Amino acid sequence: MQAPSLTRYVANGVTLLGDTSRPGGVTFAFTERTGGVSKAPYASLNLGSRCGDDPACVAENRARALAALDAEKIAASLVEPRQVHGDHVVVVDSSAPEALAAARAQAQAGADAIVCTVPGVPVLLCFADCVPVVLIAPGAFAVVHSGWRGTLARISAKAAAVLAEEAACETADICAYVGPHASAADYEVSAELLATFEDEFGTIVHTAETERNLDLSAAIRCALTRVGLDSARILDACPSTVSNTDRFYSYRAEGGICGRHAAIAYL
Template sequence: MGSFGTGSRKGMDMERVQVDDVTLIASHDYGVRFGFTERTGGVSGAPFASLNLGSHVGDDIACVEENRRRALAALGCAGALERLLVPNQVHGDHVAVVRSACADELERVRSQIAEGADAIVCTAVDVPVMLCFADCVPVVLTAPQGFAVVHSGWKGTYARIAAKAARVLMAETGCAPEEIRAYIGPHIQGDEYEVSEDLIEKFDAEFGWENAGKTRLLSLSHAIQQALVEAGVPDGQIEDLRLSTVRENDRFFSYRAENGKTGRHAALAYMTE
């Protein structure tokens, strides 16, 4: 495993890298470094072994803090730990915005995201953002002068939170939708996620699908991509890693595969000078 690479497709390629036992699927784009963590390389014990980054699952908080320090160090921003933003994720569609690294702004944003947020748009340099996952869909959006990190479970996906974050990112940076690049990280895949008849019918109606009576399998990433395209993000600038948290439970945490008692991996990003 090597260092960060930009790849050959305008920053769309991602690389599996390992830094001091922490493994990330990572890249950098528009001056933004970002990655999706795997579950190894941390200090947490079972059932949170070992790089658990979630503070709300019952793990020792000291272990979580050390794991977060290691994850940021692997991304190359160990010195920014005190500026790390981690929202209270509530499966909603609220998008918080951070515009500078000054103490007052960080205090304002921390107060806001403690009340609940499932996406953060950041236009500030050296402010790392981390959201946590264990089957829901992580999405990172990059643009000139900014980025967003999004948590999209079924409720957020139905509410089109990734597309909403893209629109906020456009408004904050002044970029065109064609400049946004989207990266979809490890999550429960469409052939693994069986939902109720009522829920699949709800998605069919919202997204104009015709699955009624044919399947109860729900592809959240398909809905996310559709919503992003409808927001103007080119389909060719949406990269889905197609990694399963269920089938690759040795690499990623899975709420469903581990019967609800598990840790959290993360999507994290920060912007350099």
């Protein structure tokens, strides 16, 4: 696969950030907040089903987002985990009804990464400052939710290892796309938490904007390279959610009441 890249584009009124080359046979994108039907404070393309929005609006928004990715015909197979800020990885390796139902049940029991190796199964995870990571291998992918707890637990690296095993490839063959999140300039944490991250990942996680700014994506990149990913195949070029609330939802900037954008992928 070629080096990862992201393009911002609009499809059916929905604004997306994606690699339109379909690396590894995977269609994926990070959504923005425009193009949906939700009202304030969830306006407008809220894809989160657990933040207080009208379920009918969420359903319509998801239909629009999937259609923008040409996935409307496989919408009934959608896998969406109940995200719990942990490090559990669920594998979807069959689209047979019973197997898919079992994988969905595992995901709903609590998971923050989904590895998928079968065509026709879209995966959706939601975000509003935490770090979305899409991992692409030849013929397989993973979508990861990495808040500070998940980052500390190296969930992206764990998902990469599982993905490599399921795709029968080396971790060096994987491309990683780090999506929009609260960047270091906008993410001040306690001195204790910053010290914990420095102990785990080194001073690369600490930027100079303030005494306590934390760079989660630096920690994720460190964890990924330690399990064998090539740093040239890790792309982190997205704007900060906190300082771009016209484009993305931000739990931190919007006082804890907001919608959720998403990372969506399928083979």
